[in-house]
Amino acid sequence: MAEDFAALRWDEPDEHLGGPVLVLLDQTRLPAEEVELACTDVPALVQAIQSLAVRGAPLLGIAGAYGVALAAARGYDVEEAAEHLAGARPTAVNLAYGVRRAADAYRAVLHEGGTQAQASAAALDEARELHAEDARGSARMAEHGLRLLGELATGGGFRLLTHCNTGQLVSGGDGTALAVVLAAHRAGELRRLWVDETRPLLQGARLTAYEAARAGMPYTLLADNAAGSLFAAGEVDAVLIGADRIAADGSTANKVGSYPLAVLARHHGVPFIVVAPTTTVDLDTPDGDAIEIEQRPGSEITEFTAPHTFSSEMSQPGGGVPIAPLGTQAYNPAFDVTPPELITAIVTERGVVSPVTAGELAGLCAQAGNIRSAR
Numbered sequence: 001m002a003e004d005f006a007a008l009r010w011d012e013p014d015e016h017l018g019g020p021v022l023v024l025l026d027q028t029r030l031p032a033e034e035v036e037l038a039c040t041d042v043p044a045l046v047q048a049i050q051s052l053a054v055r056g057a058p059l060l061g062i063a064g065a066y067g068v069a070l071a072a073a074r075g076y077d078v079e080e081a082a083e084h085l086a087g088a089r090p091t092a093v094n095l096a097y098g099v100r101r102a103a104d105a106y107r108a109v110l111h112e113g114g115t116q117a118q119a120s121a122a123a124l125d126e127a128r129e130l131h132a133e134d135a136r137g138s139a140r141m142a143e144h145g146l147r148l149l150g151e152l153a154t155g156g157g158f159r160l161l162t163h164c165n166t167g168q169l170v171s172g173g174d175g176t177a178l179a180v181v182l183a184a185h186r187a188g189e190l191r192r193l194w195v196d197e198t199r200p201l202l203q204g205a206r207l208t209a210y211e212a213a214r215a216g217m218p219y220t221l222l223a224d225n226a227a228g229s230l231f232a233a234g235e236v237d238a239v240l241i242g243a244d245r246i247a248a249d250g251s252t253a254n255k256v257g258s259y260p261l262a263v264l265a266r267h268h269g270v271p272f273i274v275v276a277p278t279t280t281v282d283l284d285t286p287d288g289d290a291i292e293i294e295q296r297p298g299s300e301i302t303e304f305t306a307p308h309t310f311s312s313e314m315s316q317p318g319g320g321v322p323i324a325p326l327g328t329q330a331y332n333p334a335f336d337v338t339p340p341e342l343i344t345a346i347v348t349e350r351g352v353v354s355p356v357t358a359g360e361l362a363g364l365c366a367q368a369g370n371i372r373s374a375r
């Protein structure tokens with residue numbers, strides 16, 4: 001595969017499949033296999049979202065919008081589809097936002113007396129626009145983020161640590177945090193990318209390493225527990241992470257393990273940078289306590305499932321190799337919340353918020369037109 005690739009695509013009606021198809025690169029099979037999932041109905045897409053075959057906040061929004069378009073094009077109940085899609089995963093605000101964008105476009109045409117076919121076309125147009133917006137936004141985040149690193153770093157190239165996966169696999173473009181890393185690499189300014197493996201689902205080891213290798217980046221994989229020793233050794237110039245929901249006060253929900261990195265970064269005087277589009281900011285969620293954190297099956301902790309079989313067994317107890325005594329209870333939040341005071345800057349497509357305050361964030365979102373939440 002070339003360095004760039006598409007995490008999803010819309011295929012026009014296929015006579016064998018009875019209509020349009022949303023094709024996903026199945027991220028649960030990476031890096032062992034590059035397998036495509038052809039979603040022809042909403043339950044299949046919801047399952048793909050819940051199993052993380054398609055994942056990452058911005059891409060969830062794009063997939064949600066295409067899911068509404070798929071329902072409309074195939075004659076399913078669009079309101080039911082929108083509710084099912086928006087509720088597939090609770091934390092990433094982009095999912096509900098993308099669903100709402102396409103559903104509102106569909107409803108508007110019907111409200112104005114348009115036909116079902118016209119309304120269906122409007123939903124697809126909105127999904128495609130959201131997809132294109134995300135790609136454009138990704139490029140702008142990379143620019144803003146690279147400029148910020150230049151202001152923060154001391155020359156000689158950046159040693160950046162990242163957590164989870166925030167590249168082309170979560171976006172219509174190069175991603176969010178990893179888009180900044182890729183821009184640094186392309187500018188010859190990436191000295192080292194430290195990649196947290198990101199237990200339990202290993203998005204770092206499986207996906208970020210996959211993207212970094214394809215891009216030819218100098219990267220090193222590490223166990224999540226090893227990050228502290230890198231900070232202590234002075235080997236990290238900045239931490240760059242994505243986000244799933246940013247509350248109005250700047251509290252940021254991201255993959256579990258992000259908050260400890262923020263504490264380490266503060267202790268060691270290392271910039272902790274969140275990179276996310278303004279569509280990830282939810283002004284109706286006042287603070288971190290109000291963010292719903294997805295709790296995932298304990299079997300993801302108590303069992304190890306080889307990546308090549310993730311899609312079939314990930315959330316079914318007994319599917320993997322037990323790494324804890326049978327019957328062990330496990331605590332498995334998919335995300336944690338970093339308070340604004342531990343965040344050096346939030347980089348968006350509209351610019352950089354630093355320090356992170358409610359006023360600065362609201363002002364930036366107003367510029368972006370995102371003055372209401374996904375609800």
Ligand SMILES: CSC[C@H]1O[C@H](OP(=O)(O)O)[C@H](O)[C@@H]1O
Nearest residue numbers: 055056057164166242243254255
């Ligand atoms: C830039 S969005 C990527 C974001 O999504 C990941 O969560 P998941 O893999 O569960 O979808 C993680 O929080 C990343 O930071």
